[in-house]
Amino acid sequence: MSKKPTRFTRPLAAKILDEIRLGKTLTDLAKHPWCPSVLTVYDWLADPKLTTIKALTFNQAYEQAMIDRGRSWSDMSATAFDDLGLDGSSGDSIKLKVANDKARMLKDLSHAERIRAKQAVTAAAATETDAGITVEITVFKPTEDD
Numbered sequence: 001m002s003k004k005p006t007r008f009t010r011p012l013a014a015k016i017l018d019e020i021r022l023g024k025t026l027t028d029l030a031k032h033p034w035c036p037s038v039l040t041v042y043d044w045l046a047d048p049k050l051t052t053i054k055a056l057t058f059n060q061a062y063e064q065a066m067i068d069r070g071r072s073w074s075d076m077s078a079t080a081f082d083d084l085g086l087d088g089s090s091g092d093s094i095k096l097k098v099a100n101d102k103a104r105m106l107k108d109l110s111h112a113e114r115i116r117a118k119q120a121v122t123a124a125a126a127t128e129t130d131a132g133i134t135v136e137i138t139v140f141k142p143t144e145d146d
Helices: 008-019 038-046 058-082 092-107 111-127
Strands: none
Touching: 008 058, 058 092, 058 111
């Protein structure tokens, strides 16, 4: 098993900062073997002598990356709203529930079912035909008796 990096290097710092700017969290990044542990990065943040390629301290660059991550998250949220067709109307909650139900159903598929679906999509793309994958969602609305 390879050891996680602990030594600060400008290229490694730049990679971490770019990933954060694009919306990743430090906790998620630390799961990768190329990234140091969260505590190591926190130690880097506390060291005012560590500078990035842009001549900022690592702490200053990290703070800027966090601001940029907020912008990325805002953009991702806006894209999700557009993709789901959300418009701020009262029907949005129903659209979100349907999208959540679809995601939950897909998550609950077995590994074999996901592999079959992926193979069907790949085969369809190769032959330029419809994969024939259908997802049915049944929404039960409460009656006045409920």
